Amino acid sequence: MRRRGDPSGRKAAGAVGYLVLARKWRPGRFADLVGQAHVARTLENAIRQERVAHAYLFSGPRGVGKTSAARILAAALNCEKGPTHEPCGTCPFCVEIAAGRSLDVLEIDGASNRGIDEVRDLRENVRYMASAGKRKVYIIDEVHMLTVEAFNALLKTLEEPPSHVLFVFATTRPTKVPATILSRVVRFDFRRIEAKAIVGRLQEILKAEKIEAEEKALHLVARAADGSMRDALSLLEQACSYGGGKLSAAETEEALGVVDEEHLFAISRASRESSPLLAMETVEEAMGRGRDASDFLLALEEHFRNLLVARVSREPGALLDAASETIARYQEEAALFEADDLIRMLTLLGEGGRDLRFSPKPRLVLEMLLLRLVRMDSTVSLGEILKKLGGAPASAPVPPEAIAAGRGRAAPAPKAPAAKAPAPSPTAPSAPAGKAPSAKSPPEPKSPRAEAPAPKRAAPPGETPAPPEADDGPGLFRSKWDEFLREFQKENAVLASLLRGSRPEKAGGGTLEIAFPRGAAFQLEQVLERENKRAVESAIESYFRTPRRLSAVLGTHAGDSEREKRAAVRDDPRIGRILDMLDGEIVD
Numbered sequence: 001m002r003r004r005g006d007p008s009g010r011k012a013a014g015a016v017g018y019l020v021l022a023r024k025w026r027p028g029r030f031a032d033l034v035g036q037a038h039v040a041r042t043l044e045n046a047i048r049q050e051r052v053a054h055a056y057l058f059s060g061p062r063g064v065g066k067t068s069a070a071r072i073l074a075a076a077l078n079c080e081k082g083p084t085h086e087p088c089g090t091c092p093f094c095v096e097i098a099a100g101r102s103l104d105v106l107e108i109d110g111a112s113n114r115g116i117d118e119v120r121d122l123r124e125n126v127r128y129m130a131s132a133g134k135r136k137v138y139i140i141d142e143v144h145m146l147t148v149e150a151f152n153a154l155l156k157t158l159e160e161p162p163s164h165v166l167f168v169f170a171t172t173r174p175t176k177v178p179a180t181i182l183s184r185v186v187r188f189d190f191r192r193i194e195a196k197a198i199v200g201r202l203q204e205i206l207k208a209e210k211i212e213a214e215e216k217a218l219h220l221v222a223r224a225a226d227g228s229m230r231d232a233l234s235l236l237e238q239a240c241s242y243g244g245g246k247l248s249a250a251e252t253e254e255a256l257g258v259v260d261e262e263h264l265f266a267i268s269r270a271s272r273e274s275s276p277l278l279a280m281e282t283v284e285e286a287m288g289r290g291r292d293a294s295d296f297l298l299a300l301e302e303h304f305r306n307l308l309v310a311r312v313s314r315e316p317g318a319l320l321d322a323a324s325e326t327i328a329r330y331q332e333e334a335a336l337f338e339a340d341d342l343i344r345m346l347t348l349l350g351e352g353g354r355d356l357r358f359s360p361k362p363r364l365v366l367e368m369l370l371l372r373l374v375r376m377d378s379t380v381s382l383g384e385i386l387k388k389l390g391g392a393p394a395s396a397p398v399p400p401e402a403i404a405a406g407r408g409r410a411a412p413a414p415k416a417p418a419a420k421a422p423a424p425s426p427t428a429p430s431a432p433a434g435k436a437p438s439a440k441s442p443p444e445p446k447s448p449r450a451e452a453p454a455p456k457r458a459a460p461p462g463e464t465p466a467p468p469e470a471d472d473g474p475g476l477f478r479s480k481w482d483e484f485l486r487e488f489q490k491e492n493a494v495l496a497s498l499l500r501g502s503r504p505e506k507a508g509g510g511t512l513e514i515a516f517p518r519g520a521a522f523q524l525e526q527v528l529e530r531e532n533k534r535a536v537e538s539a540i541e542s543y544f545r546t547p548r549r550l551s552a553v554l555g556t557h558a559g560d561s562e563r564e565k566r567a568a569v570r571d572d573p574r575i576g577r578i579l580d581m582l583d584g585e586i587v588d
């Protein structure tokens with residue numbers, strides 16, 4: 001059976017050269033395990049209480065500490081001073097285990113030892129005792145790669161494990177591990193490590209190594225590592241060797257090939273100033289430095305997402321993986337944008353990503369996209385006009401969680417309570433007697449096309465509309481949707497603006513499906529994010545007086561937010577007066 005440390009092994013090849021820091025700083029105690037405190041604490045307690053199980057499954061993404069935790073557990077049990085929850089790290093047992101040389105701790109790569117013969121070998125091996133008084137520990141990495149026959153053979157051992165044996169299985173894909181195995185192991189789920197925790201650990205290591213580094217550089221490394229401590233250390237190594245010892249942000253950008261922050265801010269400035277020239281020059285410079293068009297676009301999407309977070313959140317620091325100086329810069333830049341505009345820009349960039357991936361000329365697609373971005377109409381002037389006229393409702397402060405979801409990246413869990421749904425207004429006229437809305441169980445639809453009668457007139461401005469009675473079919477929701485959004489706007493401006501352009505599509509059986517305009521995938525994704533979805537559902541319940549599970553689809557209709565905006569302008573009496581004075585008209 002081939003072992004992990006073997007130079008002919010799959011994992012050893014390729015990684016050579018960048019393993020110095022990663023190997024040197026492999027955690028040796030549970031306390032050093034970054035970002036997995038829940039696992040560390042439970043294992044420490046198990047050792048203290050002498051209740052260590054016979055088999056564990058460590059699941060989680062690559063590079064987050066599964067194998068390290070397994071080795072620490074092995075050392076904790078076999079340390080000269082052990083069993084102890086804090087292995088000494090210096091006795092011969094600890095040293096051998098850390099180096100992967102211990103005869104009592106066998107690391108097996110499930111990917112290259114998949115078959116029944118290997119597992120038979122293992123079962124044979126299990127019968128031999130460990131050194132006096134020690135536990136024999138088998139660490140099987142990527143255990144989901146084993147064949148069915150191998151699993152069955154393994155199962156026999158797991159059913160009656162010898163008391164001196166401990167199995168630790170590690171996997172990145174727990175769903176591929178058979179249920180018969182899962183039911184015989186104690187399972188721990190390892191988490192992707194937060195960028196902040198990675199930065200903290202890198203700072204400790206660099207301090208000990210006496211290497212100077214800019215905080216910004218460490219954030220670049222942490223972001224590129226995407227939750228993996230192992231990747232972070234090898235990227236750090238790469239950046240250090242490039243920079244000749246000292247770690248600057250500029251050199252780290254160069255070494256890791258990440259998109260230059262200056263370029264990203266140049267693009268947002270170009271869009272503010274409607275400057276196609278600046279956008280084109282920036283692309284030219286970035287491409288000239290060897291950046292890839294699709295990487296550039298991805299970075300740009302994240303950049304605009306950060307701007308949006310900085311624009312609407314009271315504490316963007318909690319939601320952005322960035323150095324403090326970068327966060328301050330985002331706040332400054334974001335103040336120059338309207339949240340609505342940022343959302344539309346994100347939508348545009350999201351659409352562009354799809355075109356770009358399938359295009360033989362990605363740079364051309366990127367340039368066209370940026371030209372559209374800088375030529376985008378702004379809603380700033382309209383908002384400003386209303387504000388100057390006075391009486392425009394101040395936009396409500398927005399809780400950070402309303403926009404907490406990143407695009408596929410792990411966002412830190414929000415700590416503040418969820419956004420409050422609009423409470424029914426006490427001044428709202430009640431529904432006609434005898435037709436009280438049934439709040440809990442909406443009636444089954446009589447006919448799939450059942451439509452509520454259209455409202456005779458729109459509610460006069462300032463008056464809270466009467467909550468309509470519960471009925472199925474989308475008609476009711478459709479006829480009141482705009483009014484609902486206007487009400488919701490007062491409670492949660494960002495969520496309401498994300499919902500703009502959506503329309504109720506289907507209703508029935510306690511659900512409501514809304515369709516977003518084509519191209520509004522970003523808005524759809526944000527609205528369906530757990531906290532947001534809950535807030536919308538609760539607002540729907542209190543406005544329409546019927547609880548609904550919300551679902552959403554991407555429709556085929558064009559976004560009508562522009563049309564609505566113009567209509568809103570036309571209907572605004574103050575604008576009308578100005579237009580009268582100026583003898584002007586609105587041009588569509």
Ligand SMILES: [Zn+2]
Binds near residue numbers: 080092
């Ligand atoms: Zn020891």
